[in-house]
Amino acid sequence: MTREFLKMHGLGNDFVVIDARSESYRPSGAEVRAIADRRMGVGCDQFIVLEKTDAPGADAFMRIRNADGSEAAACGNASRCVGWLLMEESGRDRASFQTAAGLLHASRADNGRITVDMGAPRLDWAAIPLAAPSDTLRVETVEHGGFAAPVAVNMGNPHAVFFVDDAEAVPLDEVGPVFENHPAFPERANIEFAQVLSPTAIRMRVWERGAGITQACGSGSCATLVAAVRRGLTDRKADIILDGGTLTIEWTEDDRVLMTGPVALAFSGRLSAELVSGGQVDA
Numbered sequence: 142m143t144r145e146f147l148k149m150h151g152l153g154n155d156f157v158v159i160d161a162r163s164e165s166y167r168p169s170g171a172e173v174r175a176i177a178d179r180r181m182g183v184g185c186d187q188f189i190v191l192e193k194t195d196a197p198g199a200d201a202f203m204r205i206r207n208a209d210g211s212e213a214a215a216c217g218n219a220s221r222c223v224g225w226l227l228m229e230e231s232g233r234d235r236a237s238f239q240t241a242a243g244l245l246h247a248s249r250a251d252n253g254r255i256t257v258d259m260g261a262p263r264l265d266w267a268a269i270p271l272a273a274p275s276d277t278l279r280v281e282t283v284e285h286g287g288f289a290a291p292v293a294v295n296m297g298n299p300h301a302v303f304f305v306d307d308a309e310a311v312p313l314d315e316v317g318p319v320f321e322n323h324p325a326f327p328e329r330a331n332i333e334f335a336q337v338l339s340p341t342a343i344r345m346r347v348w349e350r351g352a353g354i355t356q357a358c359g360s361g362s363c364a365t366l367v368a369a370v371r372r373g374l375t376d377r378k379a380d381i382i383l384d385g386g387t388l389t390i391e392w393t394e395d396d397r398v399l400m401t402g403p404v405a406l407a408f409s410g411r412l413s414a415e416l417v418s419g420g421q422v423d424a
């Protein structure tokens with residue numbers, strides 16, 4: 142069996158998107174890894190499946206799988222892509238969809254950009270989750286390679302944000318996997334290195350749980366802005382400057398995190414039967 146897909150991205154954080162709203166489709170971890178593998182498959186950071194849902198007010202359920210096959214509850218960049226797809230389909234300027242982290246609302250913004258209300262950040266140590274009680278403003282038990290005491294934020298998924306003097310100098314491929322798998326994070330974590338440029342601009346580089354270095358991370362940008370505001374480093378609205386471009390993030394006074402940025406539909410195609418069946422047992 143073959144399958145149609147869309148290749149989309151948000152600031153270079155790229156996705157294979159499958160519309161499975163009319164059927165039941167739960168690919169194995171091996172299948173996801175094969176499709177995400179840039180050497181043998183289409184290649185992507187995350188694999189997104191649109192499923193049907195009975196959730197009130199939702200047009201679809203968005204299931205998120207990382208390139209390593211693991212499931213994630215939040216993906217900001219894919220949320221803008223899915224929001225855009227649903228709006229194009231309905232002809233409306235708003236769309237709502239369910240995720241494992243809750244119901245998300247997307248709307249059209251200026252210059253073709255899309256805004257997604259990513260909900261309220263969770264800041265309690267147990268909600269991150271952390272392995273032991275800790276002040277999430279400075280997780281003192283997390284330290285490696287000269288980097289220490291990140292701010293922990295859950296945006297539907299776990300993030301640890303380190304503030305640094307020079308984001309470009311961070312050896313992301315060395316320290317990223319160490320922090321992702323640090324024992325303080327029982328569900329692993331997405332790792333951000335943020336350099337505050339001004340009260341309204343932050344340069345950020347990311348190591349994503351289950352995907353490694355990506356060009357951009359929407360939920361990571363939200364977590365970074367929340368962390369910066371909690372540390373008193375920026376205003377409540379700022380641009381997050383990523384390798385792939387810029388997102389505008391606002392943490393509203395009523396505790397919503399609004400993410401605004403572009404969406405790109407790169408191409409459509411068909412996954413080969415070999416890739417879809419995987420031919421392997423889920424690991």
Ligand SMILES: N[C@@H](CCC[C@H](N)C(=O)O)C(=O)O
Pocket residue numbers: 154186187205207212213214215216217218219298299331349350351352355357358359360361
């Ligand atoms: N690229 C994403 C985040 C995808 C999920 C993440 N790697 C996790 O495991 O939580 C984004 O744009 O937010």
